[in-house]
Amino acid sequence: MRLALSTPVVIQVPGTASAWEADAGIDDVARIGATADRLGFAYLTCSEHVAVPATAAEARGAVYWDPLATLAFLAARTSRIRLLTSVLVLGYHHPLEIAKRYGTLDRISGGRLILGVGVGSLREEFDLLGCAWDDRGARADDAMKALRASLSTTHPAYDGPYYRYDAMVVQPCALQPRVPIWVGGRTLRSLRRAVELGDGWTPFGLNIAEMAKMLGAVERPDDFAVALATPPLDPIGAAQQATDRIGRLKEAGATDVNCVIAAQSAEHYCDQLAALAELTDLSRTEQP
Known part of the structure; x- marks a missing residue:
């Protein structure tokens, strides 16, 4: 099982983000990323929302840094840790747009991209961007097939119901011959989409029992990734609780654990990371 970070500051969800994050900046993110890289955490994350409706911000939060800019910056400040979009909304982009932008990120980072994708769940955001809502699931399936055919080649070609192209460069x-594609979501359909078209599943908004039930209903390949997120962990102040929470996710089927860390400052956050690495003997775990 691999331990990773739900990167603080770059997404701030009420009830999950710590108070210090509201006034934090890129130097804090860089420091935390470099610390996680040095300690051996598997990857950093960044989500995508262009604009969140004010009515949804109370539950979802309003802070969402752009994933391409953020992860490209972190790529330059780290050397080993992988970079996960968690998640990129497929309906907002043409597959070749994703292939170019995130293919470039994969190349400049030395092959460290994990492409997390999702169908999308904010109707207002789809309408704002002029994107199709009603058939977004079918479009997402086609986009994933197009991405698989296009990410790692300079001469992509694809012929599907929504996306068709050929004779393009x-x-x-x-850089990676096969960029891992993980699917986000909170439904059994998202898990099946991940198994059929991707390499992993990164659910949100589900409790452990719900996730375990879904995972038990689908046959998965041996190398399929299941990335489950923790509630806020306090490795210094509540060490046993932190390890118990990670252990329960492993029992539920996690191959990867996205750790949310409770902290009072960026410095305290880095101290918490060091404590968590020691608690879990991170140097002995299977990190990429």
Whole structure:
């Protein structure tokens, strides 16, 4: 099982984010990213929302840094840790747009991209961007197939119900021969989409029992990733609780644990990371 970070500051969800994050900046994010890299955490995350409706911000939060800019910056400040979009909304982009932008990120980072994608759940945001809502699931399936055919080649070609292209050049392309594609979501359909078209599942908004039930209903390949998130952990102040929470996710089927860390400052956050690495003997876990 791999331990990773739900990167603080770059997304601030009420009830999950710590108070210090509201006034934090890029230097804090860089420091935390470098610390996680040095300690051996598996990846950092960044989500995508262009604009959150004011009516939804109370529950979802309003702070969402752009994932491409953020992860590209972190790529330059780290050397080993992987970079996960968690998640990129497929309906907002043409597959070749994603292949070019995130293929470039994969190349400049030395092949460290994990492409997390999702169908999307904010109707107002779809309408704002002029994107199709009603058939977004079918479009997402087609986009994932197109991405698989296009991410790692400079001469992509694809012929599907929504996306068709040929005789195009996309250069640079991804460095990895097969960029891992993980699917976000909170339904059994999202898990099945991940198994059929992707390499992993990163659910949200589900409790452990719900996730375990879904995972038990679907046959998964041996190398399929299941990335489950913790509630806020306090490795210094509540060490046993932190390890118990991680253990319960492993029992539920996690191959990867996205750790949310409770902290009072960026410095305290880095201290918490060091404590968590020691608690879990991170140097002995299977990190990429």
